[in-house]
Amino acid sequence: MRRLRSLLIVSAALAAVLGGVPAWAAPTPAAPTAAAAAYSCDPGYFCMYSGWNGTGERCQYWQGEKRDTADDCGFVQRRWNTLSAYNFTGHRVQYYSGNNHSSRTRVGSSQPNERGNLQGSYQIRSMKRQ
Template sequence: MRRIRSFAVVAAAFVAALGAVPTATAAPAAPAESSSLVAYNCAPGHFCIYSDWNGGGTRCQWSQSSKANTADDCSFIRRGQNVRSVWNGTGHRVQYYTQTNYQARAGSTPAGAGGNLQGNYQIRSFRPQ
C-alpha cells in the first residue's frame, strides 16, 4: 500500500514539474459504452428482447406493460430460439418468465437498463414487477 501511494505522489510531482495536464484515460471508453447502448435498438417506452448478445440478432418489442405469450408476435421465439439479451425502455421494472401466463420467473430488469442474459431460455411472458 505504501509503495502504491509513493508511486502516485512521484507521478503527480513529475507531471507537475513538466507542466503538463494528464488526459483522462477513461475518455476513449465513453464511445465504446455509448456504442454498446446504441446496439440495443429499442424504442423509448418499449420492452425489447433479442436473439443475440448485446442487442443483436432479431428484435421483438412491445409497448404494452405485460404480455402473457410472447410467441404470439415474436418470430424468433416461435422458431424456438432463446433470448440472449434484453432492454427495458419502460418506466418500470419488468419481470420475465420462461413460461406463458407469468409462470417460472427467470429474472427482471430495471427501467432504462438491459444487458445479456444466460442465453439458455426463452422469455415467454413478462409484466411489471
C-alpha cells in the same frame, strides 16, 4: 544514443514543418463498434433480442404484460433463446420462461432503462411490468 536523439529532433522538426504529428505518434481512431447499433429499442418498450449485446432479431412490447411472446415474436416461434434484453420503460419488468407469467417460471427482471445480456439458456415467453 546520440543518433536516437538526432532522429527524434529531426522527426519533431518535420512534424512542425508539415503541421502535424508524426504518423507513428498519432492516435489511431477508434473502430466503429456493433454496440453503437445494438440495443435498438423505442422509448417506453421492453425489447428482447436473439443475439448477445442487443443484436440479432428484436421483439418489442409496449404492453404492461404479455402472456405469450410467441404470438408475435419470430425468433421465439422458432424456439431460439433470448440472449439479451433492454427495459426502456419507467418500470421494473419481470420475465418468465413459461406462458402467463407463472411465478414458477420466473427467470429474471430488469430495472428501468437497464440493458444487458441474459443467461441465454431460456426463452422469454411472458413478461409483465411491476
